[in-house]
Amino acid sequence: MTKNGSDHVASLRDGREVYIDGERADDVTTHPAFRNAVASAGALYDMQASPEFEELLTYESPGTGDRVNRAWQLPKTYEDLANRRRALIKWQEPHLGFLGRSPDHVASAVAAMYMSAHVYDEIDPARGAAVRDYYRHARDSDSFLTYTIVNPQTNKKQATHEQDADLTLAVVDEDAEGLTVRGAKMLATSGVLANELFVSGVQPLQQGDERHAVSFAVPMNAKGLQNLARRSYEASATSTFDHPVSSRFDETDGVIFFDDVKVPWDRVFVNQDVDLLRKQFHGTPVHVYQNYQCNLRLIVKLKFLAAIAHRITEINSTTDFPQVREALGQLAAEVGMVEALIHGMEVKGHQYGEYFVPDPALLYSSQVLTQQLYPKVIHTLRELSGGGVIMLPSSEADFSNPTVADKIRRVQKSAVASPDERVKLFKLAWDVIGSEFASRHVQYEMFYNGAAFVVRGNAYRTFDWDDSRALLDDFLGSYDGPLE
DSSP states (O other): OBOOHHHHHHHTOSOOEEEETTEEOSOTTTOTTTHHHHHHHHHHHHHHHSTTTHHHHEEEOTTTSOEEEGGGOOOOSHHHHHHHHHHHHHHHGGGTTOOTTOHHHHHHHHHHHHHTHHHHHTTOHHHHHHHHHHHHHHHHTTOOEEEEOBOOOSOTTSOGGGSOTTTBOEEEEEOSSEEEEEEEEEEOTTTTTOSEEEEOOOSOOOTTOGGGOEEEEEETTOTTEEEEEOOOTTTTOOOTTTSTTTTTOOOOOEEEEEEEEEEEGGGEEEESOHHHHHHHHHSSSHHHHHHHHHHHHHHHHHHHHHHHHHHHHHHTTOTTSHHHHHHHHHHHHHHHHHHHHHHHHHHTOEEETTEEEOOHHHHHHHHHHHHHHHHHHHHHHHHHHGGGGTSOOSOGGGGGSHHHHHHHHHHSOOSSSOHHHHHHHHHHHHHHHTSHHHHHHHHHHHHTTOOHHHHHHHHHHHSOHHHHHHHHHHHHTTSOOTTO
């Protein structure tokens, strides 16, 4: 058996508490704010269950014998990692990289937690056992996981424990059954589409913050868990023609409130331990492995945007203009750089125990550069589009009026495409560069890695300064100093 789309969609009818526009969404699979994104998530599971892609996208779970997504597979060699990359890139293609929290992202984090379960054993063997058990559970059920790993933005001058009580998620009780937690976390991207929620903290904590230093997993329908969704771009999309991307791939973000949620011990990975919480991401391959997946997603998205840019110039008959070719060449080089860094971090990968993981230095190099690159790519598309993305019909409905449609087709001319094809392309271009959905994606790609100074700090921390210093020292030693 392989999980398919019907299986996934049915699993979301679980009584979860999701609130939007002042009301509770009783069934996220049919609600107009979420149903198309739910269908897109389901389509991913239909793809992996199809005879055409099942072998590429899935493997046999050692736990059940059923086939599950290769995101759960633990690579032991470079070849294993490369095969996993091919599968994950193929799985990005249906949503073109616009689902930032597609199911393979947090699956990658939990897989890397399993690889590093010995780190938890050193603190408490029961926590290491919980990590191993949860990985097997999530793998064998082929669950769609998301996470909340960031605290609400409040007074950043204060330590977490100095802020308002019950603001940031914290442990409020502990007994033989587990922990009780209360407070908020963000941003639960794809929370509406996911089965379970991994809760942790990627921001540094300090002494006194112990109650907030927890990591665990709960179902999205856990009693007391409430998802406050942001505004739905899907709900305001008038048609697929007018909003081809935002109408289908708005994964939603949300603030999660925990109203005395009970977490059983077998789902607790870190219990009020500031040091272990930090190690969970940066003392193990977890942060690298999950963000390696982000690069696989992003390369698909960048190639798609590059294709739109090139097609715009063809529609406008400007491809052969020297300055346009220069812009396209720059864009091609930037996309190629990201692809090269992906291959580089694989080739420079290393063994972590029995597992093979990507090179952290090149991973963080890519994160620094792509954080700057995405807004630049969008700006390039804006320049190449010019007024074409503004002189568009108000909506698809304009074509139902013969008089208006005739005038549209007289204006929307192209030497290589019909007027309808031109409008279709520029509607797509606007949806990815100028709509509210597009603006959210610029913000997302700039900050999902963390603030720029944090990402650059990771690059500084993982760069091989000793190797570079050896070159400098050897050269300085090759010639005399003054008066020698």
